[in-house]
Amino acid sequence: MKTLHKLPLLDPESGDDFQHIFLEADEGAAADWSVQSYTLRGGLQEGVQVVEIHNGKLHFAVLPTRGMGIWKGECGEITLGWDSPVKDPVNPAFINLEERGGLGWLKGFNEWFVRCGINSMGAPGIDTVTDYSGNSMDVPLTLHGKIANIPARAVSLEVTDGAIVLRGEVDETMMFGPALRLNVEIRTDLGSDAMTITDTVTNLGQNPQEHEMLYHINYGETLLENGSRFVAPFKQVAPRDPRSAEGIKTFDRYGDPQAGFVEQAYLYDLAAKRGSRETAVMLRNAAGNQASVLRFSLKDFPCFTQWKNTAARADGYVTGLEPATNYPNPRRFEREKGRVITLKGGESRNTTLTIEALDTKKAISEVEKEIRQLQKTVKGIVDPEPLGKFSG
């Protein structure tokens, strides 16, 4: 590969402002790629940094200021993202995660791809931590943790004649507590319909620290519509709660926007290839000519949650596909189930996820076939009621 560009956009050592760039393919290049970076202004988005990447086919906008989340994307006709009641990307300076009983995270929730974690994620709840004197103290953990509301301290871009790679570094650190660093690499091949997200989480400290991560990957229209399907190979799926149990018979199908619809969530034990434990899940539209596929290994993300929120468009008509280290229950519950990762002092954990956007019936039916093959290796139990094993 030949490097065309390699430059920092944000460097904590340099003192330079976030770099506003516009780079594009030379005339006649195989892929008509471009990269543009800028800063949003006005209201709660004041100061939010954006890097827009177009690989010639797939187009998406990364938000360094929001923990390297991905605001929105598109691939041909396919919209990657959703319409939240929160209209602008929110600068974390304006977010109080402890607000509204620990639900302050919802004041900034509007991205296509949001990381939840990295020391805790999931529903808010009391948990026991250690204070500076080594004493236990009970503190409220807030919804989905902090990482989406921590600005990246470093961002750099590399463009080769084959791919665009954006890297970012986000510190969730404190004295006398977890000091975790997230290194993100988002890579997309020129002209492709896919991107690969490689995250490395490192415990900068010497003491062991807990780590949870969930990717909240959210789709509204056009992928979400009446008749859309969620396709996944699973050993077992169970509703999170009684409300979700009401919809268990149609857990993998979606309806029209419905005012007052209360969210439902389904917790999966997915099937995967032997050895690599690689798997794939897919959201496809009714016609079966648009889809988004997630590919990952259960070694990285053993737990999967499907979130259905087919409420009125104005209230956020959306479904979330959520590969994760564990289920999004309060951390105390997940710890009891043995699902919370502990990183030793200095230890790193590396994960990979690929997202594809498919726009032909043929490609979609091939993925369906692939998922069907995985399903054949296991029984595929659908539990009508919540299971204590999955949710509390």
Added chain:
Amino acid sequence: MKTLHKLPLLDPESGDDFQHIFLEADEGAAADWSVQSYTLRGGLQEGVQVVEIHNGKLHFAVLPTRGMGIWKGECGEITLGWDSPVKDPVNPAFINLEERGGLGWLKGFNEWFVRCGINSMGAPGIDTVTDYSGNSMDVPLTLHGKIANIPARAVSLEVTDGAIVLRGEVDETMMFGPALRLNVEIRTDLGSDAMTITDTVTNLGQNPQEHEMLYHINYGETLLENGSRFVAPFKQVAPRDPRSAEGIKTFDRYGDPQAGFVEQAYLYDLAAKRGSRETAVMLRNAAGNQASVLRFSLKDFPCFTQWKNTAARADGYVTGLEPATNYPNPRRFEREKGRVITLKGGESRNTTLTIEALDTKKAISEVEKEIRQLQKTVKGIVDPEPLGKFSG
């Protein structure tokens, strides 16, 4: 009317910084108007945007960064505003509303005109809201709500040969909760001693949402002094609490600054014109040659609170005139009294208030006459003790 200027100062789509402008009347124009915008720097005011409007007579400074509040004004010799212990306008990024038992709002309180609301306002208190799963949860609501600490996402200016109009848009939104938008229009005719504030609050969501609004309009010296009077037509007025009852005999008169003075508040059921339900209230100085008048309809603002805080100058010698949708009690109390507005999905509510600054005895005595006329239509009960109907 001929449009002289029409331009955005802040536009969430453009990516441009807040526009710093200086516009002024042509030489020989009837009114020597000007508009200037700039950004404050240093300390807690870092990044606070200001639009200073001078219509040739009346001069005031709007703060887009603080929910389109109005920092201070003047009209000839009349000071519109007060001296708070908080010296600079505070960027909401530095405010934690939950601080000090929900009184964090007081760390940014120094404007002449502050909106309280728009989903809740009034004293802090526990209230029940709905979480993302449709379950009830008790959460602490903080003093006077959020809107004064949300930056406007859009600001635009229009100058015609007759008036200056500033517009702003402020979003108090979240996922799984109230998504309310405030559209503000502040209009002042060239050469006049008045401005009109037209607010539109819209429920962007599909689910019904509660809405409370109070205008906290605050005056210190020169309008406030020993011998100043509050003049209002009322059916009934009652002290908010026992402390306020101590001052009921002189509720409409003001004294000198007094160290250690504890605030008093009086809750009004105002009288108004039949049909339009328009009314007027006035604060006038001792000599009766300076006054500020508020004109509004009880259809828009049925409840009125007079706040007396004639403490030492250094502690904030100030009185607040507060037209509102309801009384500034905890929202739970106001809901029980049936005073909290509910906006249906997509519904908007539009209100208008005019503020005048009078500097002649004649003009002031005419308003007094007008108020006396309104008073004649009703009995005018002064309750010596707090009434459960007004406060809890």
Added chain:
Amino acid sequence: MKTLHKLPLLDPESGDDFQHIFLEADEGAAADWSVQSYTLRGGLQEGVQVVEIHNGKLHFAVLPTRGMGIWKGECGEITLGWDSPVKDPVNPAFINLEERGGLGWLKGFNEWFVRCGINSMGAPGIDTVTDYSGNSMDVPLTLHGKIANIPARAVSLEVTDGAIVLRGEVDETMMFGPALRLNVEIRTDLGSDAMTITDTVTNLGQNPQEHEMLYHINYGETLLENGSRFVAPFKQVAPRDPRSAEGIKTFDRYGDPQAGFVEQAYLYDLAAKRGSRETAVMLRNAAGNQASVLRFSLKDFPCFTQWKNTAARADGYVTGLEPATNYPNPRRFEREKGRVITLKGGESRNTTLTIEALDTKKAISEVEKEIRQLQKTVKGIVDPEPLGKFSG
């Protein structure tokens, strides 16, 4: 003295951005001094202002954005500061002091010199304050108060042919509560190995207000190492808690970094000169050829705490020398002991502290001799167990 430069770097009245300057000595000047100011970018340090002062020998970086704290310094081979798990200076806009049970302060803790206060400091704890109606309310006070997380509203620089002086003003104010102003002067003589910090705290209000201040002055390597000693003249020293009592036999000596080491703190009643009540304490390395000395009067800072946190390097290997108005216990406890200062309306309190960096055995042994002289005037009791008089 001849003034070479005198200029504002930040002025709340001007509307100008923080000034980025670079000033230096003329060629051939006696001391090769320089002053540079800049703004940090990226992540949580976005917008943090820095003033780097080099007097020709001593070099340090002041952080106006973090309450005029001092990030780090060096004097020849001597490092003034430490390595915190928090890598960048944090903009207070991103800090929630109430987080994690009131320990949010620890998310921004990485400076050499941090002020704690100025209305409260010490361990978090419930305390009773007065609300806007004069009623008592219990609120949680957070670790070490607010002042390190309030940006200076004004900063100015003066360079003479003898000294560099940086001044800053920080407001910790609110309506209906403490309105305290901190004025800081940091002065260093050209070519010297010392700086003098003169702080003035003023109660801007008319009502009496409480005031607490602790200087959290922190050293890691090179001054801190196995064999480093803390040298101080004391009447009495006691461990803060049972954990600290475990180390009482070696309270004045330091060991190597030790993974999992839980902090220890020792509370001192220092000895001082009669009359002036001036005293000195020193941290020196094992070889006795590097030291930092603090000089102050017990009139200003009657209480002293030594903080030992010889944890793993990655977790923050550090010791804190902490002159203070009182001990860093919850304010309620300190009030009961009669140690909390009350400032009357308009009252100011002025304090001075000098920090020296010594790099010769001779200079260090002279200070040791000086401290030994002070020690001779008193008995020097080492209490093996915590004393109720010092800690709760």
